[in-house]
Amino acid sequence: MLTFKLALRNLLGAGLRTWLNVLVLSLAYVVIIYMNGMLDGWNRQAKTDMVHWSTGQGQLWQKDYDPIDPFTLQNSMGKIPVEFTGLVEEGRIAPVLVAMASFYPEGRIQSILLKGIPENQKVIDLPTYSMTGDTSEIPGIIGKRMAESNKIKVGDMVTLRWRDRNGTFDASDVRISAVFNTNVPMVDAGQIWIPLSRMQKMFGAPGEATILISDKPVWPKFTDENWVSKDVKTLTAEIDQVIKTKSIGSAVMYIILLLLAMLAIFDTQVLSIFRRQREIGTQIALGMTRWQVVRLFTIEGAMNAVLAAALAAVYGIPFLASQAKSGIPMPQATDSMGLAIAEKIFPVYSIGLIIITIVFVLITATIVSYIPARRIAKMNPTEAIKGRIQ
Amino acid sequence: MESNKTVIEIRNLVKTFPMGNREFTALNGINLIFSGGEFSGLVGPSGSGKTTLLNIIGTLDSPTEGEALVLGSSVGKLSQKNAAQLRNLKIGFIFQTFNLLPVYSAFENVEFPLLLQKLNAAERKKSVMDALDWVGLTDKIKSRPAQMSGGECQRVAIARAIVKKPEIVLADEPTANLDAENSHHILQTMVRLNHDLGTTFLFATHDEKVIGYLRRIIKLSDGKVSKDEMVTNK
Numbered sequence: 001m002l003t004f005k006l007a008l009r010n011l012l013g014a015g016l017r018t019w020l021n022v023l024v025l026s027l028a029y030v031v032i033i034y035m036n037g038m039l040d041g042w043n044r045q046a047k048t049d050m051v052h053w054s055t056g057q058g059q060l061w062q063k064d065y066d067p068i069d070p071f072t073l074q075n076s077m078g079k080i081p082v083e084f085t086g087l088v089e090e091g092r093i094a095p096v097l098v099a100m101a102s103f104y105p106e107g108r109i110q111s112i113l114l115k116g117i118p119e120n121q122k123v124i125d126l127p128t129y130s131m132t133g134d135t136s137e138i139p140g141i142i143g144k145r146m147a148e149s150n151k152i153k154v155g156d157m158v159t160l161r162w163r164d165r166n167g168t169f170d171a172s173d174v175r176i177s178a179v180f181n182t183n184v185p186m187v188d189a190g191q192i193w194i195p196l197s198r199m200q201k202m203f204g205a206p207g208e209a210t211i212l213i214s215d216k217p218v219w220p221k222f223t224d225e226n227w228v229s230k231d232v233k234t235l236t237a238e239i240d241q242v243i244k245t246k247s248i249g250s251a252v253m254y255i256i257l258l259l260l261a262m263l264a265i266f267d268t269q270v271l272s273i274f275r276r277q278r279e280i281g282t283q284i285a286l287g288m289t290r291w292q293v294v295r296l297f298t299i300e301g302a303m304n305a306v307l308a309a310a311l312a313a314v315y316g317i318p319f320l321a322s323q324a325k326s327g328i329p330m331p332q333a334t335d336s337m338g339l340a341i342a343e344k345i346f347p348v349y350s351i352g353l354i355i356i357t358i359v360f361v362l363i364t365a366t367i368v369s370y371i372p373a374r375r376i377a378k379m380n381p382t383e384a385i386k387g388r389i390q
Numbered sequence: 391m392e393s394n395k396t397v398i399e400i401r402n403l404v405k406t407f408p409m410g411n412r413e414f415t416a417l418n419g420i421n422l423i424f425s426g427g428e429f430s431g432l433v434g435p436s437g438s439g440k441t442t443l444l445n446i447i448g449t450l451d452s453p454t455e456g457e458a459l460v461l462g463s464s465v466g467k468l469s470q471k472n473a474a475q476l477r478n479l480k481i482g483f484i485f486q487t488f489n490l491l492p493v494y495s496a497f498e499n500v501e502f503p504l505l506l507q508k509l510n511a512a513e514r515k516k517s518v519m520d521a522l523d524w525v526g527l528t529d530k531i532k533s534r535p536a537q538m539s540g541g542e543c544q545r546v547a548i549a550r551a552i553v554k555k556p557e558i559v560l561a562d563e564p565t566a567n568l569d570a571e572n573s574h575h576i577l578q579t580m581v582r583l584n585h586d587l588g589t590t591f592l593f594a595t596h597d598e599k600v601i602g603y604l605r606r607i608i609k610l611s612d613g614k615v616s617k618d619e620m621v622t623n624k
Contacts, residue, residue, distance in 0.1 A: 002505060013493030282489040285450060286550070287478020287506045289471055382445045385489060 003292060007299040011307070018304070021268050025308030025365065028261035030316040032357050035257060037320065037347035038328060039250045043243045044348050046183070047236055053184040055235040056094070056123045056213035060227040065210055070100050070113075077165065077208045081222040084212065092216070094121035095209030097199050101162040103174075103192065105150040113191045114162060116199025116209075123215045126187060130178035131195050138198050140174040143188025147179040154179055160192070164204045172202070181343070258360055265361075266368035269301050273372040280376050281384025290377040294370065301369020305362045323347050396459075397557055397590050398424040398447055403456035405442050405613075416442040418613040420456070424592065426557065429584045430606035431593035438610040440594035441562055447592065448481055448560045449473040461557060478506050482551030482589075486563035488543040490535040490550075496522065496542075497531040500549045507554065521553035522546075525579055541572030548576065552583055558590045559583075565597050577603045 011018045051057070065076035080088065080095050087093040097116035102109050119132045131139040138160070142152060152158060154176055161171040174194060182188055200206050212227070219229060233240075273280075280293050288296070327344030376384065405417040417439045424430060432440035445451040446458050449465050458465040461480050468476065477483075490499045500521050504514045522528050525545040535543050544564060551559050561580070565573035581603055584591050593600055601607060609617035 002508065006505065009498065010493060013498075015493075278487075278489060279491055282485075282491065283502075284474070285448065285477060285483045285485075285489075286503050287474050289474040292474075381450045382441075385450075385485065386487075 003295045003299055006296055007303050010296070010300055011303055017272075018307075021272075021304050022307045022311055024264060024268070025261070025304055025361065026312035026316070028257075028264065029309060029312035029357060029361060030319065032254065032257045032261065032361075033316070033349055033354060034320060034323070034347065036250065036254055036353050036357075037324070037349040038345055039246070039253070040350065040353070041324075041347040042345050043246060043250075045345060047239050047243065049182065049184050050186070050236055050239055051232060052125045053182050054124060054186045055232055056215055057217045058214050058219070058232055059230045059235060060212040060214075060219065061230055062210050063226050063228050065098075073099055073210070074165070076210045077203070077205045078210075078226045079207055079224070080209050080212065081224045081227065083220050083222040087214075087220070088118065089120075091118065091120045091122040092214070094118060094123040094213040095196060096211045096213060097196055097203065097205065097208060098210040099162060099199070099203055101160055101192075103161070104159045105152060110150070111190070114160070114199065115191055115193045116196035117193055118196045121213075123213045124187075125182070126193060127178045127180050128193070128195075131193075133177075137175040138172055138194055139177040140192045140194045141178040141180060142176060142192055143185075144179055144181045145185065145188045146191060147176075149189075152176055152179075158192075162202060164202065166204060170202065183343075258357075258364070261361060262364045262368060265301070265305075265365050266371075269365075269369045270372045273297055273369070273376055277376050277379065277384045278387035280373075281379070281381045281386070284377075284381040285385060293377045294373045297373030297376075298366055298370040301373075302362060302366040304369075305365035308365075309358050309362070320347070320349055324349065395426040396423055397426050397428075397461055398422070398592070399457075399459040400443075400447075401457045401459075403443075403446070403453045403458055405439070405446065405451070406454045416613050417446075417453075420613075420615060422608065422615065422618070424590060426590055427584065427588045428606055429581065429591045429604060430608060431595055431601060431604040432608050432610055433596060433601055433604075434610035434616075435596060439613040440610050443610070444560050444562055444592065444594045447558070448483060449476055478503055479554065480557045482554070482556040482559040484544070484547050484551050484559060484561035484564045486566045488535070488540070488547045488567070490543055490546055492535055495532050495534055496527060496538070496546045496549075499535070499546055500553050503550065503554045517553050518549075521549035524552065524583065525549045539572075540567050541569075541575060544568060544572070544576050545579065548579060548583075552587065552589065555587065556589060558592065560592050560594075562594045563597065564593065565595070565600055570599065573597070573599045 062076040062078045064072050066072040077097060084093050088095060094117055099114050101112055101114035103112055117126065117128055119128045121128055127141060130141055133139070147153065156176045157173045158176065159171060160174050161169060163169050174192060196209070200208060217231060283293055284290065324347050327346045329344050400420050400422040403417055403420040404415065406413040406415045420443065432443055434440050442451065446453055446465055447460055449460065449468060452466045460476065463472070463476060491502065494502070497518055500518045501514050504517055509517070519528065522531060525548050527542060527545050527549065530538060530542060535546070538546065565576060568576060577600060580591055583589055593604065595601065605621050607617070607619050607621060608615055
């Protein structure tokens, strides 16, 4: 208790020096939590966006469909099971027909994936409602990346050429009715989305689809064995793997930040303790044991960390909470560099992250205070009193 | 003023320090006895061994050979804990450079040894105020060392040394950083404390002003006692 009292008295007595230490240490807390919160938020957002924009809560695939093998597309069109008719009409199951096609932006030819989806679907975030209305032209929607790479804007007409299931080539114009902004390249790059009914007609595949996307993880019973169920876990396995790989990077980043904080604390403590060796010698002369001195300085270091945690809470909680609420705007440049990042990243601060950071900084501050204090306390007190560095 | 009680007894004390490949003998065969209430000084040029002897008596250092008995305890045989306890309860230190704790006020500096004794707040306050009253600094209780003059700082250091009513006060060049007026003021305070409290004072000094107040002068040269004389007219 006495040591705590003296440590507190020393800290408060040191005034500005203490508060500068505490401020720097509190910044370490906030920066570490902020950086990791941002990385966690990025990861979580990537997965959430993938579910919202692409996978839904689960999918049924035509049994031959392989998204990375375009040659499978021709044989991957099948009748939508009748058991799902009601849910499709309600927009809770989104059938998607997928086929290869070509389009001609500014006189060039480019292979694309043509995807048909009902305009009334409510399963994924694509603005398919933009395709409703005038039926004389084929309305289509594309992603921002697709629009930018081909210099297409809303209202533009692009020529589309495809081969139907009988092997006959056909062509038509598509009017771009919306350009959507997503950070999920799977629904953007090299793709044009048109109304499902129009595409079924174009390909001679009425009532057919390649995949079915559901807003629920559980499907109603159906009998058609040509449809294979894929749950969210399977559909997001790839991004989970990416997150896992990134997590290793995040952990390295976390450790580097902690080491930097540790170095800053160590430097401050070493400087402070060596500067105070005369004080240490005097305390020993006045009747403190070496162990009491070591304990005093160690507790001072730990108290620095506790005060820093309190200060970090004062300005850090409102700051981190506001960032979590309003998000961190990401520069446009990240997108052009090929990084699929949302316009804003919403950091996620887990209790585990906060507790581990506080405990780690506290332990670090304690250890790096103990080491130099022990060294000084081992000094000959007669030399320490004179302030002679040994 | 002196009592018959022996407070310090030095027997054949030798202290050597390693110096490169050889050893430097700082004290060589010292034999001294100090009775309670003495006002004595170790006098001699720099390097004569007076501070080393003072540090050994203060249990901050230990003899290489021989024995130093301080209030019945053999310095070389004391554990760190017991030595610290002896310093805390029975020995007061006054240093040349005051050695006040810079972030503490005058009150807190004087209170420090009492905190180690775990006295309660009321007892501590009374003792501290009495000590500061002794040295005439009750109006400076909230001042920090940086806000006080050298003379005031040394008076705070004296108050800190006597607040626990020690049996021995060891003062190493206490006037070295003070002007003549402050030196005399400090020394008069110590004489008064010695007279009123019966505290044994032992100085290490080569300052003539201090020597003028001593009742026993022990001259050290090259680590040996060259002269030990009582001054009878004080």
